[in-house]
Structure formats: C-alpha cells, structure tokens
Amino acid sequence: MIQTNIGGLIAAPFTPMHPNGSLHLEIISDYYRLLQTKGVKGVFICGTNGEGVSLTLEEKKAVAETWARCIAGDISFTVMQMVGGNSIEECKQLALHAQSIGLNAISFISPFYFKPATIKMLAACCAEVAAVVPDMPFFYYHIPQFTGVYFSMYELLQNVHGVVPNFSGIKYSHDDITDFASCVSFANSQYTMLWGRDQSLLTALQHGAKGGVGSTYNYAAPLYLKMMKAFYADQLEKAKLYQQHSIDLIHLIDAYGGIATGKAFMRIIGLDCGEFRLPVQNMSASEFLDFKQSLEKLNISDIAF
Numbered sequence: 101m102i103q104t105n106i107g108g109l110i111a112a113p114f115t116p117m118h119p120n121g122s123l124h125l126e127i128i129s130d131y132y133r134l135l136q137t138k139g140v141k142g143v144f145i146c147g148t149n150g151e152g153v154s155l156t157l158e159e160k161k162a163v164a165e166t167w168a169r170c171i172a173g174d175i176s177f178t179v180m181q182m183v184g185g186n187s188i189e190e191c192k193q194l195a196l197h198a199q200s201i202g203l204n205a206i207s208f209i210s211p212f213y214f215k216p217a218t219i220k221m222l223a224a225c226c227a228e229v230a231a232v233v234p235d236m237p238f239f240y241y242h243i244p245q246f247t248g249v250y251f252s253m254y255e256l257l258q259n260v261h262g263v264v265p266n267f268s269g270i271k272y273s274h275d276d277i278t279d280f281a282s283c284v285s286f287a288n289s290q291y292t293m294l295w296g297r298d299q300s301l302l303t304a305l306q307h308g309a310k311g312g313v314g315s316t317y318n319y320a321a322p323l324y325l326k327m328m329k330a331f332y333a334d335q336l337e338k339a340k341l342y343q344q345h346s347i348d349l350i351h352l353i354d355a356y357g358g359i360a361t362g363k364a365f366m367r368i369i370g371l372d373c374g375e376f377r378l379p380v381q382n383m384s385a386s387e388f389l390d391f392k393q394s395l396e397k398l399n400i401s402d403i404a405f
Contacts, residue, residue: 102266104237104292106178106205107311108141109325111318112149114363115163117374123159124374125166132170132177134371138321141311142178143167144207144271148243149315149359152182154377157190161197168201182241184209188225192232205237207271210249219251223259230264237268243296244274254282261287271296271313277303284308298324299350302343305331315362319369320349323404345400352398356391357383364388368395369405 113131116124135143145167146152146160155163164181171177183194183206195206208229216222230238244250253270260267272280273296284293284307295304298314301324317324327342353361360382366373367388375382383391395401 102235102237102268104205104268106142106180106237106269106292106294109139109317109321109328110142110144110178110180110294110311110313111135111140111321112144112147112313112315113318114366114373115146115150115155116372117377119374121374121377123162125162127371127373128163128166129170131371131373132167134369135318135321136174136177139325140317140321141176142180142204144180144182144313147182147207147241147313148246148273149318149362150182151377151380153185157193160194164194164198164203165201168203172202178204180205180207180239182207182209183229184211184241186211186213188228191229195229195233195236199233199236203236205239205268206233207239207241209241209243210247212247212249215247215249219255219259222249222251223256223263226256226260226267227264230266234266236266238264238266239269239271239292239294240267241271241296242274243271252279254279254286257283257286257291268292269294269310272304273297273313275300277307280304280309281307299343299347301346302327302331302339315359316346316350316353318362319365320346320404323349323400326403342403345398345404348398349395349400349404352391352394356387356394357381361391364391368392 116127118124167179181198183191198206269292271294292310295309295312298316301312327339330339364383
C-alpha cells in the first residue's frame with residue numbers, strides 16, 4: 101500500500117459560485133490562503149460540501165485545476181478530490197485528471213443508484229477506479245446516510261487489503277465508532293483513518309484517528325486545533341470543553357438548515373462563496389441575520405474563529 105502523511109484538520113470546502121450559479125473560481129486562491137493561515141492542513145474538494153454531485157464533469161475538473169494551481173509548490177498542504185459517483189467510467193476519468201494535475205490523493209464514494217449488493221462488489225468498484233492511478237493514494241469515502249450503502253468498513257478493508265495496492269485509508273463520515281476503531285487497528289494500523297463528523301472528533305482521536313475532514317473546519321479551525329492541542333497534552337477536560345463548543349455550534353448550524361448555513365457562514369468570516377444549487381434550500385436574508393445574532397449569543401468567537 102501507499103503510505104501517506106495525510107492528517108490533521110482537512111477542510112471540506114464549499115465550491116464558490118456566482119449569484120447565477122456559475123463557478124466563482126477566482127476566489128479559490130483567497131480560500132486557500134484563509135485556510136492555510138487558520139492552520140488547516142488540506143482540503144477535500146468536490147465532496148458533500150463542495151456539491152460534487154451537483155457539478156458537471158468539466159466543472160469538477162475546473163475546480164480541481166484551480167486548487168492545483170493555488171497549492172503548487174506547497175508540499176505541506178494536501179488536496180484530495182472526491183471522484184466518486186454513479187458512473188465508474190466518469191470516476192476513472194476524474195482520477196486520471198487528478199493525477200495529471202498533481203493532486204495528492206483521490207477519494208471514491210459508492211455508487212448510490214445501482215448500489216453494490218455485497219461488500220465484495222463495493223471492493224470491486226474501489227479496485228476498478230484505483231487501478232487507473234496505481235501510484236496515487238486512494239481513499240474510500242464512507243457516508244452511508246447519503247449513499248445508502250451501510251457495509252462495515254472493517255469488512256471493506258478485509259476485502260481490499262493486499263488486493264488494491266494504493267488503497268490508503270477511509271474518510272469515515274458515519275457514527276459507528278466500533279467499526280471505526282476496528283479499522284484503525286486493522287493490519288497493524290496501516291491505513292489512514294480520517295474522521296468525518298466534526299462534533300465527535302475528540303472521540304475519534306481517542307480511538308486513533310489520524311485527523312478529520314469536515315465542514316466546520318472551513319470557519320472554526322482554531323477551535324478544533326485548541327481541542328487537539330489539549331488532547332495531545334493529556335488535558336482531557338479542557339479538550340472536552342472545546343468539543344462541547346463545537347457541538348453547540350453545529351446544533352445552531354443544523355437549526356438554521358445545516359449544509360446551506362455552513363456556506364452562508366463563510367460570509368461572516370469574509371469570503372462570500374455564494375449559495376447552493378438546487379435542490380438544497382438556501383437561507384433567506386432574514387434567516388441569515390437571525391443566525392448571526394444567535395451565533396453571537398454562543399459567545400465563542402474569540403476562541404473558535
């Protein structure tokens with residue numbers, strides 16, 4: 101397998117868009133600098149927050165190319181692209197494109213229309229895509245609440261281990277901590293396990309996560325870095341307090357619409373990424389003002405943003 105040094109906080113960036121819904125690629129350089137100054141170690145592009153399933157093939161390539169140009173020469177910053185979807189052939193095209201422009205890794209989600217019927221079929225899908233870029237780290241993106249594919253990831257590792265040489269790890273966006281912990285220890289902890297639920301990152305760190313991929317790292321990375329620092333310093337109670345602030349923040353975001361609220365949040369920290377495409381419901385102007393007032397009441401701005 102390919103060893104990687106991917107870890108720390110990896111943001112799942114929103115794809116910037118103009119008011120008419122077209123890509124606003126020009127601000128990605130500002131996006132990169134913003135994340136870099138906040139201590140984020142990389143980005144997972146064209147995923148859930150990045151509206152990968154709502155973008156055309158050419159749009160996904162354009163987003164990837166823009167990020168590649170921004171991070172050229174920065175060996176400390178990782179760009180991983182989600183290439184998954186219902187068309188395996190399109191996934192392979194995106195994987196080859198990601199390799200050609202110098203991205204660091206790719207990630208694949210299960211097809212979710214014609215779902216794989218068995219874990220062996222899911223492993224075969226992974227092998228098919230990974231094989232076209234054998235020298236590139238390949239990650240599976242486990243997000244069953246969207247794909248409807250709830251197989252054990254421990255069983256997936258059992259089926260790809262020694263069969264898919266560049267299978268490097270899993271972006272684990274599910275709440276089965278027992279399965280996650282089993283994946284961490286599988287094959288002497290060879291695989292990079294990245295936790296994808298920000299509100300329980302501390303628990304994942306306790307079980308051996310190498311880092312996290314999440315939406316709130318776009319605007320609240322300082323909060324999580326403080327939590328991680330406390331955790332690694334054996335200051336567990338302090339780390340728990342920071343995690344609770346994260347939970348409170350995410351509860352508020354969910355109360356105002358979840359994913360669309362996150363994209364709107366970027367305006368608060370000075371980067372207007374526009375709105376989501378249909379069928380996601382965006383916030384109204386009045387809802388945004390209410391959200392800002394509710395956010396101020398949390399009184400965490402000095403430690404979180």
